[in-house]
Amino acid sequence: MGEMIKMVLVLTVLSIISGGSLSYLEKNLKPIQEKQIMQLVKGPAVRQILQGASNKPVDDVLTLGEGKNASKVFYGVYEGKPKVVVMESEGKGYGGPIGLLVAIDMEKQALHGIGVTTHTETGGLGAEAKDNPEWAAQFTGKSINKKIQVTGDGGEISAIGGATITSRAVCDATNKAVATYQEIKPQLTEKLQGVAK
Amino acid sequence: MAKSIVQEFTKGLWKEVPPFRLVLGLCPVLGVTTSVQNGLGMGLATTFVLLCSNILVSTLRKVIPSKVRIACYIIIIATFVIVVEQVMKAFAFPLYQTLGVFIPLIVVNCIVLGRAEAFASKNGIILSIADGLGIGLGFTCSLAALSAVREIIGKGTITIWGAPLFEGPIVNIAHTFPDFVPFEFMVQAPGAFVCLGLMLCMMNLVPSK
Numbered sequence: 001m002g003e004m005i006k007m008v009l010v011l012t013v014l015s016i017i018s019g020g021s022l023s024y025l026e027k028n029l030k031p032i033q034e035k036q037i038m039q040l041v042k043g044p045a046v047r048q049i050l051q052g053a054s055n056k057p058v059d060d061v062l063t064l065g066e067g068k069n070a071s072k073v074f075y076g077v078y079e080g081k082p083k084v085v086v087m088e089s090e091g092k093g094y095g096g097p098i099g100l101l102v103a104i105d106m107e108k109q110a111l112h113g114i115g116v117t118t119h120t121e122t123g124g125l126g127a128e129a130k131d132n133p134e135w136a137a138q139f140t141g142k143s144i145n146k147k148i149q150v151t152g153d154g155g156e157i158s159a160i161g162g163a164t165i166t167s168r169a170v171c172d173a174t175n176k177a178v179a180t181y182q183e184i185k186p187q188l189t190e191k192l193q194g195v196a197k
Numbered sequence: 198m199a200k201s202i203v204q205e206f207t208k209g210l211w212k213e214v215p216p217f218r219l220v221l222g223l224c225p226v227l228g229v230t231t232s233v234q235n236g237l238g239m240g241l242a243t244t245f246v247l248l249c250s251n252i253l254v255s256t257l258r259k260v261i262p263s264k265v266r267i268a269c270y271i272i273i274i275a276t277f278v279i280v281v282e283q284v285m286k287a288f289a290f291p292l293y294q295t296l297g298v299f300i301p302l303i304v305v306n307c308i309v310l311g312r313a314e315a316f317a318s319k320n321g322i323i324l325s326i327a328d329g330l331g332i333g334l335g336f337t338c339s340l341a342a343l344s345a346v347r348e349i350i351g352k353g354t355i356t357i358w359g360a361p362l363f364e365g366p367i368v369n370i371a372h373t374f375p376d377f378v379p380f381e382f383m384v385q386a387p388g389a390f391v392c393l394g395l396m397l398c399m400m401n402l403v404p405s406k
Contacts, residue, residue: 007262018276021306025280029287036290 002149042101045115046086050076050101053084062191070178073184074190076103082192086114087181091173094165095120098129102177104144106189111148113176114139135160144178202327209331216339216393217306217400222308226340227389232356234342238292239299240337242285244330245311246277247264251329253318261318270313271304278303308336347392351384353377 043058053076062073074086086103098119103112115132128135138157142148148171149155152164159167181188211221216226225243229235254261254274261269282300285293293300303309312332317325348355382388 003262003264007265010261011265011272014272018272022276022279022283025283029283032287033283033290036287040290114365 027075042088045101045117046074047105049086049101049113049115050074050084054080055078055082062188073100073188074101083107085188085191085192087171087177089177089180091169091171091176093119093121093169094163095122095127098166098169098173100170102174102181104178104181106192109144109146111139111142111174113137115168116170121163121166126163127157128160128163129166129170131159139174144181148178149175202323205324206331207354209328209333209335210338211335214335214339214400215332216336216343217397219308219311221311222306222336223369223393224302225306226343227386227393229296229299230340230344230347230389231351231384232338232348232354233341233344234292235295236340237337237357238285238289239296240333240340242281242296242300243303243306243309243336244276244333245281246303246306247312247333248326248329248338249277250309250313251317252322252323254313255322255325258318264374265312266318267314270310270318274309274313275304289378308332343392343396346396347388350380351382351388353379359380362365371399 012036012116039057055077058074061077062075067179072088075082076084076086078084084103084105086101089100089102091098091100096119098121099117101115101117103114105112111183114136116136119127121127121129130136139148142156147155148157150157150159150164150167150171152159153168155171155172157167209215211218215221216223222243225239229239250270250273252401254270257269257273278301281303285296286299312328316328320328345355383392
């Protein structure tokens with residue numbers, strides 16, 4: 001009996017110490033990690049999408065909502081007006097989640113461009129979504145009032161050869177971003193007007 | 198005390214050097230040694246985990262009940278592995294991206310668990326530190342040597358800190374020998390087996406005593 005209690009006790013104490021110190025570490029390192037991801041993964045992608053914008057897209061971030069529902073929105077200034085907003089989104093790819101940035105042109109009501117940030121797709125097939133800019137370029141100019149789909153599903157996007165699941169995931173993520181955009185549009189317009197002044 | 202601290206330390210560097218003499222922990226050895234930088238990063242991460250887990254296991258060796266010792270070792274090792282992963286993610290993100298899944302896999306690296314079970318649980322703290330450092334550095338050197346051979350033949354370069362985070366020394370033999378054609382087989386998975394096999398063979402030509 002005594003041995004039993006000792007086993008339970010030792011394991012419990014070890015787990016508590018381990019869990020406690022790890023959550024402390026995570027809490028302290030999270031901001032630095034996010035900064036790194038921002039700088040090395042999202043930053044270049046945002047810059048790529050918002051080419052030619054006259055502001056600094058990576059540094060100018062709007063935060064909408066509060067607490068858990070808070071979302072970050074990047075925006076690009078063209079011809080003196082903040083015209084393009086960039087939303088973050090996620091789709092279910094073949095190998096795991098695909099992180100996607102979706103840029104929406106507010107005046108034209110159309111996609112300004114998309115860019116994959118993080119993914120675990122197969123190299124040469126699904127990874128083309130990130131590595132082949134020509135494929136991503138298909139999304140540019142598509143109206144946001146119509147659902148984005150691959151040609152096989154009746155849409156206008158031709159899927160990557162051998163990677164239909166990835167292509168669908170990117171379309172889904174785009175649609176999700178557009179839906180979020182429509183939801184937060186009033187708030188967004190208000191905030192961006194503040195920026196324009 | 199039969200063996201001195203120096204002996205415990207140096208055995209890991211040659212006599213019991215993990216991948217070649219003990220032939221343990223081959224998964225990261227084969228997986229990440231495509232560039233010297235990856236090999237070194239992986240080696241140092243493992244050394245840190247090995248050292249810390251050896252210290253803790255040795256300190257707690259009288260407290261841990263023998264029936265649940267493996268579970269206790271795993272908790273200790275896993276904690277340090279997550280520490281390494283989080284720190285690397287925060288301060289060496291490019292390295293974290295290339296090493297990827299191999300960092301969490303240190304938890305089940307048989308060298309780490311093997312030293313905890315075979316050495317640290319039976320010896321004092323000072324000896325365990327010497328053992329952990331020796332084995333860890335031996336592991337790091339082996340990874341660095343293996344990845345140096347693979348990278349120089351396979352890509353014609355030696356990258357120490359070539360990631361975007363650190364602009365560092367990169368040796369490129371293509372500058373010296375313009376006719377050099379990289380033998381890409383060596384940086385692919387089968388090349389790892391061939392290269393490791395040849396190095397094992399050469400190590401065994403030299404007697405261990």
